[in-house]
Amino acid sequence: MKPQESNKLQNDLQRAKSEIDDLHEELRKATAIAEQTRAEMRQKFQELAREFRGSVTSVLGFSQILGATDRPQAGGLNQINAAGQQLMSLITNLENPGDSPARVEDRHTPTEPIAQFADDAQILLYIEDNETNFRLVECVLEDRFRTRLHWTATGEGGIEFARKHSPALILLDLNLPDAHGSAVLTRLQGDPLTAKIPVIVISADATASQIERMLQAGARNYLIKPFDIKRLLCLVDEALEPASPDAQHATAFA
Numbered sequence: 474m475k476p477q478e479s480n481k482l483q484n485d486l487q488r489a490k491s492e493i494d495d496l497h498e499e500l501r502k503a504t505a506i507a508e509q510t511r512a513e514m515r516q517k518f519q520e521l522a523r524e525f526r527g528s529v530t531s532v533l534g535f536s537q538i539l540g541a542t543d544r545p546q547a548g549g550l551n552q553i554n555a556a557g558q559q560l561m562s563l564i565t566n567l568e569n570p571g572d573s574p575a576r577v578e579d580r581h582t583p584t585e586p587i588a589q590f591a592d593d594a595q596i597l598l599y600i601e602d603n604e605t606n607f608r609l610v611e612c613v614l615e616d617r618f619r620t621r622l623h624w625t626a627t628g629e630g631g632i633e634f635a636r637k638h639s640p641a642l643i644l645l646d647l648n649l650p651d652a653h654g655s656a657v658l659t660r661l662q663g664d665p666l667t668a669k670i671p672v673i674v675i676s677a678d679a680t681a682s683q684i685e686r687m688l689q690a691g692a693r694n695y696l697i698k699p700f701d702i703k704r705l706l707c708l709v710d711e712a713l714e715p716a717s718p719d720a721q722h723a724t725a726f727a
Contacts, residue, residue, distance in 0.1 A: 600631035
């Protein structure tokens with residue numbers, strides 16, 4: 474091969490290598506942009522899903538309550554409930570694209586509610602910024618003997634109430650206007666006045682990492698909205714069980 478031809482071939486090879494390197498860099502940048510876009514879109518879908526989950530939770534909760542008390546309307550309420558469950562499945566898919574819905578294994582899994590209390594009314598606190606969600610839980614717990622449910626719409630208000638009144642149980646939402654529920658739980662756990670109060674998280678955030686984080690932080694249980702009403706009642710009863718007269722009697726004479 475002539476020197477001129479050899480030089481031309483080397484130049485062509487160097488030019489081709491440079492073009493390949495440029496293509497690799499463009500592909501790397503395009504991939505990074507695509508990954509960022511996917512992450513942003515997934516976050517937006519999850520935020521939208523959580524927003525819808527709260528409203529659907531209320532609809533499903535009230536339909537269950539009405540279905541149990543208004544038998545003539547049970548057929549229509551069952552249709553509403555079925556439609557709501559289908560919508561909730563779509564919401565779950567938005568929250569966990571490509572994944573199966575997160576399953577929560579609670580630390581305490583009672584099968585039946587314990588007996589109703591016969592002592593003085595116990596104070597329960599629900600820290601939740603959405604009044605509709607509070608009213609739903611209020612309806613669920615209204616037949617629980619000797620309990621009074623109180624409501625605060627902010628984390629700071631909930632902490633102040635808990636320090637002052639020492640409720641027997643705290644139900645805690647995560648997305649509060651002044652603080653995240655995890656910060657509220659940390660303060661409750663770190664205060665000698667409130668550290669022993671059991672806390673059940675009730676949240677629309679169904680991500681496994683969030684659930685594990687809250688349980689590790691000291692939450693007694695974690696319920697995903699929309700929650701099963703019987704399940705909530707069981708967990709509330711189980712959390713309050715040590716305060717029942719029988720339990721106190723057994724402890725005193727153990």
